[in-house]
Amino acid sequence: MIIMKFGGTLMGSAQAIQHSAGLVAHTVQQGERAVAVVSAMSGVTDTLIKVAGSAENGDIAFANDELALLRNRHLNTAHELGAAPDSHTMLEIRELLETLRQTVVGVYLLRELSPRSRDLIVSFGERLSAPLMAIALQQLGVHAHNLTGGQAGILTDQHFGNARPLPEAFDRIPARLEGLFGAGITPVVAGFIGETKEGAITTLGRGGTDYTATIIGAALKADEVWAWKDVDGVMTTDPRMVPEAQNIQHLSYAEIMELAFFGAKVLHPLAVTPLQEHAIPLRVKSAADPSFAGTLITGKAVRNKPVKAVTAIRQVSIITVGGALVGVPETVAEIFDTLARAQIPVLMISQSSSMANVSLVIQNAYARKAMSELKAAFAKADLVRDFEFQENIAVVAIVGEGMRGARGIAAKLFSALAEEGINLLMISQGSSEFNISLAIEDRDVAKAVQAAHKAFELEKAD
Numbered sequence: 077m078i079i080m081k082f083g084g085t086l087m088g089s090a091q092a093i094q095h096s097a098g099l100v101a102h103t104v105q106q107g108e109r110a111v112a113v114v115s116a117m118s119g120v121t122d123t124l125i126k127v128a129g130s131a132e133n134g135d136i137a138f139a140n141d142e143l144a145l146l147r148n149r150h151l152n153t154a155h156e157l158g159a160a161p162d163s164h165t166m167l168e169i170r171e172l173l174e175t176l177r178q179t180v181v182g183v184y185l186l187r188e189l190s191p192r193s194r195d196l197i198v199s200f201g202e203r204l205s206a207p208l209m210a211i212a213l214q215q216l217g218v219h220a221h222n223l224t225g226g227q228a229g230i231l232t233d234q235h236f237g238n239a240r241p242l243p244e245a246f247d248r249i250p251a252r253l254e255g256l257f258g259a260g261i262t263p264v265v266a267g268f269i270g271e272t273k274e275g276a277i278t279t280l281g282r283g284g285t286d287y288t289a290t291i292i293g294a295a296l297k298a299d300e301v302w303a304w305k306d307v308d309g310v311m312t313t314d315p316r317m318v319p320e321a322q323n324i325q326h327l328s329y330a331e332i333m334e335l336a337f338f339g340a341k342v343l344h345p346l347a348v349t350p351l352q353e354h355a356i357p358l359r360v361k362s363a364a365d366p367s368f369a370g371t372l373i374t375g376k377a378v379r380n381k382p383v384k385a386v387t388a389i390r391q392v393s394i395i396t397v398g399g400a401l402v403g404v405p406e407t408v409a410e411i412f413d414t415l416a417r418a419q420i421p422v423l424m425i426s427q428s429s430s431m432a433n434v435s436l437v438i439q440n441a442y443a444r445k446a447m448s449e450l451k452a453a454f455a456k457a458d459l460v461r462d463f464e465f466q467e468n469i470a471v472v473a474i475v476g477e478g479m480r481g482a483r484g485i486a487a488k489l490f491s492a493l494a495e496e497g498i499n500l501l502m503i504s505q506g507s508s509e510f511n512i513s514l515a516i517e518d519r520d521v522a523k524a525v526q527a528a529h530k531a532f533e534l535e536k537a538d
């Protein structure tokens with residue numbers, strides 16, 4: 077049993093979908109069971125988020141124009157894939173497009189967009205692409221049936237926008253899919269979305285289709301999960317920033333989580349978590365070159381070199397809380413409590429040894445809110461007086477389990493950046509010792525990533 081994930085680029089046009097379907101068909105025709113898990117066509121999720129926002133703000137003309145483009149794109153793609161105008165799938169796509177339109181009109185009339193209604197609108201991207209993959213598979217002679225995340229058994233909590241699977245999902249998924257396998261049907265599951273116990277649609281966070289695939293993989297105890305990509309695999313850094321980036325042959329679950337957390341766009345940060353318990357391997361493979369092994373991700377750490385990859389997160393800010401924090405540990409606890417209550421994730425933390433201040437790196441999307449929550453929490457405390465806010469920050473991280481116990485790694489990184497004249501604003505090393513992260517000014521990010529990549533000789537193939 078192989079679970080295969082296809083992202084937006086690999087679902088981006090009729091031609092791309094045909095190629096992706098060919099990869100599934102190849103496996104099924106070898107007698108292997110497969111589940112295809114698909115993302116929305118490229119750009120569709122972003123468009124739906126904009127459409128939802130413009131309906132809320134009363135700009136229905138913009139929403140209508142974008143919906144018309146989405147309608148044409150999906151109907152034309154279905155047609156190009158060979159769906160007959162009166163076929164069941166074509167009817168399903170038309171119905172979905174109409175329900176989407178009505179939902180957007182509802183938001184416009186109410187001028188109200190809750191996280192729940194935003195998730196409902198955004199879910200149409202994947203709900204519309206799954207039937208397209210089913211059509212392409214049918215054309216290749218593979219019996220296929222498309223399902224939403226909820227229909228496939230992905231039961232989640234109610235955390236709209238960032239939902240997590242409930243333990244029951246892992247029993248429900250096999251119950252929902254095994255009947256299809258029994259009938260020789262390949263399930264095509266809409267990625268990124270799940271359903272609460274009450275039947276409301278949730279999303280698993282941006283890039284969540286990887287997570288859908290691994291949740292299904294764990295629930296079905298699949299042999300492997302394959303995330304097909306438009307790159308050779310997980311690379312030593314973002315190939316768009318450093319063209320010399322190389323494919324990494326092997327990563328551990330811990331290493332990929334660290335990479336994803338520190339900004340490598342290639343996988344959802346939680347994607348491997350469901351696989352760990354059953355030690356199911358995840359492969360990141362190139363759709364353009366399916367015979368290439370890509371990256372194999374397992375529980376085992378291969379320490380062939382200390383640093384495996386360099387990543388960067390942009391669009392972050394530093395908040396520094398200062399004053400007389402010395403000897404008042406409750407103040408530090410209050411800082412983290414306040415952020416936790418407001419559900420604001422913190423990317424990096426540093427505390428001066430005198431406890432005179434605490435600096436936090438926070439994504440721009442949450443930074444203003446973090447600042448106002450902290451100011452409000454300490455409004456009556458005389459001890460905490462200074463709040464500093466630095467914008468245009470980036471975090472660069474190096475990752476590798478081989479760093480543990482290796483000497484001179486930090487020194488090499490710092491001197492490589494010093495040679496480029498890059499100023500380090502914050503430094504942090506995880507206690508696990510397999511990442512070092514640095515906050516720098518955003519304008520230095522490309523130079524810093526290139527310098528770190530070169531210093532650890534990552535342009536040399538494994």
Ligand SMILES: Nc1ncnc2c1ncn2[C@@H]1O[C@H](COP(=O)(O)OP(=O)(O)O)[C@@H](O)[C@H]1O
Nearest residue numbers: 083084085305307309310311313314340341342
């Ligand atoms: N370390 C990395 N390894 C591979 N790709 C990376 C890395 N960092 C950033 N990327 C970028 O991530 C892209 C793949 O992610 P994404 O487009 O979200 O995939 P998908 O839509 O298939 O899930 C690549 O095209 C690449 O530019």
Ligand SMILES: N[C@@H](CC(=O)OP(=O)(O)O)C(=O)O
Nearest residue numbers: 083084115121282283284285
């Ligand atoms: N469509 C969703 C989910 C996803 O995983 O997409 P992709 O595989 O194209 O990154 C998003 O854009 O976030």
